[in-house]
Amino acid sequence: MEPDPDNPYVTDPPTDFRPVASLSGPEAEEQAAQLREAIHYHDHRYYVENDPVIADRVYDTLFERLVTLEGAFNLQTPDSPTRRVGAEPLDELGELEHVAPMLSIQGSVEEADVRAFDDRVTREVADEELDYACEPKFDGLSIEVVYIDGVLDRAATRGDGRVGEDVTQNVLTIRSIPQRLGAGAPPFLSVRGEVFMPKAAFQEHNRERIERGDEPFANPRNAAAGSLRQLDSTITAERPLDCFFFDILSTGEDGPSYETQLDVLAALDEYGLPTTDLVQGVTGIDSAIAYRNDLLEVREALDFEIDGVVLKVNDRRLCEQLGTRSRSYRWMFAYKFPARSEETRVVDIAVQVGRTGRMTPVALLEPVDVAGVTVARATLHNPAEIAELGVDVGDRVRIKRAGDVIPYVEAVVESQSDGRFVLPDRCPVCESPVEREGPLAFCTGGMSCPAQLRRGLEHFASDRGLDIDGLGPERIDQLLDTGLVSDGLADLFRLDRSSLAVLDGWGQKSAENLLGELEAAREPPLEDFIAALGIPEVGPTIARTLAREFDSIEELAAGSRDRLEEIPDVGPIVAGEIETFFENPDNRVLLEELRDLGVDPEPPETTDTAQPLEGLTFVFTGSLDGMTRSEATEVIESHGGNVTSSVSSNTDYLVIGENPGQTKRDDAADYDVSEIDPAALRSLLSEHGIELASS
Numbered sequence: 001m002e003p004d005p006d007n008p009y010v011t012d013p014p015t016d017f018r019p020v021a022s023l024s025g026p027e028a029e030e031q032a033a034q035l036r037e038a039i040h041y042h043d044h045r046y047y048v049e050n051d052p053v054i055a056d057r058v059y060d061t062l063f064e065r066l067v068t069l070e071g072a073f074n075l076q077t078p079d080s081p082t083r084r085v086g087a088e089p090l091d092e093l094g095e096l097e098h099v100a101p102m103l104s105i106q107g108s109v110e111e112a113d114v115r116a117f118d119d120r121v122t123r124e125v126a127d128e129e130l131d132y133a134c135e136p137k138f139d140g141l142s143i144e145v146v147y148i149d150g151v152l153d154r155a156a157t158r159g160d161g162r163v164g165e166d167v168t169q170n171v172l173t174i175r176s177i178p179q180r181l182g183a184g185a186p187p188f189l190s191v192r193g194e195v196f197m198p199k200a201a202f203q204e205h206n207r208e209r210i211e212r213g214d215e216p217f218a219n220p221r222n223a224a225a226g227s228l229r230q231l232d233s234t235i236t237a238e239r240p241l242d243c244f245f246f247d248i249l250s251t252g253e254d255g256p257s258y259e260t261q262l263d264v265l266a267a268l269d270e271y272g273l274p275t276t277d278l279v280q281g282v283t284g285i286d287s288a289i290a291y292r293n294d295l296l297e298v299r300e301a302l303d304f305e306i307d308g309v310v311l312k313v314n315d316r317r318l319c320e321q322l323g324t325r326s327r328s329y330r331w332m333f334a335y336k337f338p339a340r341s342e343e344t345r346v347v348d349i350a351v352q353v354g355r356t357g358r359m360t361p362v363a364l365l366e367p368v369d370v371a372g373v374t375v376a377r378a379t380l381h382n383p384a385e386i387a388e389l390g391v392d393v394g395d396r397v398r399i400k401r402a403g404d405v406i407p408y409v410e411a412v413v414e415s416q417s418d419g420r421f422v423l424p425d426r427c428p429v430c431e432s433p434v435e436r437e438g439p440l441a442f443c444t445g446g447m448s449c450p451a452q453l454r455r456g457l458e459h460f461a462s463d464r465g466l467d468i469d470g471l472g473p474e475r476i477d478q479l480l481d482t483g484l485v486s487d488g489l490a491d492l493f494r495l496d497r498s499s500l501a502v503l504d505g506w507g508q509k510s511a512e513n514l515l516g517e518l519e520a521a522r523e524p525p526l527e528d529f530i531a532a533l534g535i536p537e538v539g540p541t542i543a544r545t546l547a548r549e550f551d552s553i554e555e556l557a558a559g560s561r562d563r564l565e566e567i568p569d570v571g572p573i574v575a576g577e578i579e580t581f582f583e584n585p586d587n588r589v590l591l592e593e594l595r596d597l598g599v600d601p602e603p604p605e606t607t608d609t610a611q612p613l614e615g616l617t618f619v620f621t622g623s624l625d626g627m628t629r630s631e632a633t634e635v636i637e638s639h640g641g642n643v644t645s646s647v648s649s650n651t652d653y654l655v656i657g658e659n660p661g662q663t664k665r666d667d668a669a670d671y672d673v674s675e676i677d678p679a680a681l682r683s684l685l686s687e688h689g690i691e692l693a694s695s
Contacts, residue, residue, distance in 0.1 A: 029073065035066040093166055099659050104327055121330070131283050132281070132287075141221070144249060173233055176242050202217070245273040307337055312331065349380070357452055365399070375401075387420060390412055430450060490597055526603045554591075614640035618655060622656055622658050646664070
């Protein structure tokens with residue numbers, strides 16, 4: 001990570017810049033390149049080494065100068081640190097197939113299980129006493145980050161271990177993750193890390209959220225996971241996320257190999273990727289167990305959450321010999337910490353009602369400190385769990401944190417009540433009857449229930465719905481509290497300027513802006529309207545598929561379950577949810593009201609003749625040269641083709657880019673699907689008169 005020693009912005013950088021207008025193009029380009037290199041260096045010193053060499057105000061001045069230069073001279077680059085501030089919001093997170101499987105780790109809190117693991121591996125490799133690399137087990141969100149020619153190319157969550165969510169734009173905002181690696185990094189590098197929110201930063205961020213009137217995060221892990229999955233990366237950029245890396249998944253066909261796990265960690269550090277200094281190499285299982293016990297003693301002093309330690313056979317040759325199971329590694333084991341638990345009293349039991357009507361009882365507790373985290377509420381999950389616990393208001397209970405994260409009532413320690421809490425037969429918010437589905441309970445009030453209406457409005461106006469700008473949670477609360485919206489979604493389209501302009505914080509301009517947004521929303525794309533309705537299991541992707549299959553919302557509502565199940569990516573569960581939604585009388589009334597108010601969703605554009613790619617289904621794997629998957633998908637779908645995330649018997653072509661995953665190729669072989677490269681794809685499209693842009 002060492003910069004050019006002649007770079008003037010590394011040590012005691014000048015901040016009295018010449019006016020931008022006085023710079024020539026080459027001068028601006030040279031200065032921007034020097035600033036990028038220097039800022040990358042300063043980011044590494046601050047976020048990775050915790051040893052900054054310039055003041056924050058000087059750093060801010062350099063950063064602002066780079067932003068100005070890139071804007072004035074159109075000098076943006078893929079690895080520019082200015083990308084840290086976030087990009088335009090996405091419609092939804094895409095999917096990325098991992099370069100190599102990201103498997104899980106078997107584990108236990110019992111020492112006997114750890115010794116059994118050691119007995120097995122030593123027996124299989126015929127070694128009396130193995131060397132282990134011992135690491136903290138971070139409690140965050142696992143990610144894969146891929147670097148090509150030293151530049152961050154893409155990043156994905158673990159997902160199911162083979163395919164994860166594309167969080168590239170969000171990972172770019174995490175300052176401890178380098179956008180460009182050091183000079184010694186191989187041309188292709190896939191690494192695994194854990195994104196987390198430091199404890200101190202979590203507490204400070206939660207305090208700010210409470211002061212703004214926002215719901216605080218439950219714990220650092222949830223905060224990190226929610227932040228990394230944001231569709232708007234500018235929100236992620238505002239969250240204090242950090243990351244440690246601990247494995248190299250691949251270095252490509254000709255890349256370097258590593259003899260030990262400790263060599264891997266040393267290489268990560270050499271390449272400029274942040275690692276923890278708590279890793280330790282030991283000989284024998286007794287020493288590994290001692291490492292775990294020592295770390296348990298100091299865990300509360302750490303500024304990040306850990307829920308155990310990971311023991312890895314250090315010799316990677318032996319790891320190769322031991323191999324893997326279908327979902328986990330056979331050469332590593334997680335020796336977990338016992339779950340934290342404390343005792344307190346149940347002050348009250350509230351019932352939360354979600355957007356779908358699901359009712360969740362929540363125990364409100366006398367605040368109790370659980371290993372440095374103040375817990376004031378704990379989930380009771382469902383009536384069946386309450387019955388099993390026999391818990392009620394006034395009882396003294398033991399609180400446990402599932403997976404060291406989610407607080408829940410483990411047991412009643414001392415009963416102070418006459419029985420157990422019983423979920424009401426009617427919704428506590430709207431008094432509608434409650435229906436039971438197995439262990440779950442649901443309010444049947446639909447949008448007539450204020451709780452469901454509030455959450456339904458938030459979804460309807462969100463970027464996963466109709467994306468109505470200016471209609472966030474706070475304004476929705478105002479509309480509900482003042483009674484301007486009371487009966488359902490249709491009330492939004494009955495709003496008028498005079499009623500809105502007198503609300504606190506509004507005015508004529510704000511009212512006109514919202515009414516303009518609502519007017520535009522009267523003719524939304526059919527796929528957006530379907531997604532906005534909040535049908536369970538129907539997100540933007542399935543909504544888009546349904547919009548291509550049905551010409552109107554009325555046709556969708558009348559669609560038979562058999563027809564729905566035949567649609568790719570729908571299936572029986574989703575079909576059942578769609579059928580249930582449209583059979584609900586309240587939902588039918590809502591659709592009629594919206595139609596009477598001029599809400600007329602527009603179906604996708606069609607032509608009288610068949611589209612050139614109609615009936616063809618494509619799947620992508622690997623990086624596509626000169627184009628992104630979203631660009632290729634848009635071109636294919638705009639000409640009648642279909643792009644899906646997995647290979648099936650309906651797939652016509654698997655497009656294989658650089659560093660593809662193996663799973664889709666195996667599936668393609670099983671289903672006898674044609675495999676083509678990006679050049680063949682361009683040729684195929686060209687035969688149909690379709691040109692796909694190339695770099």
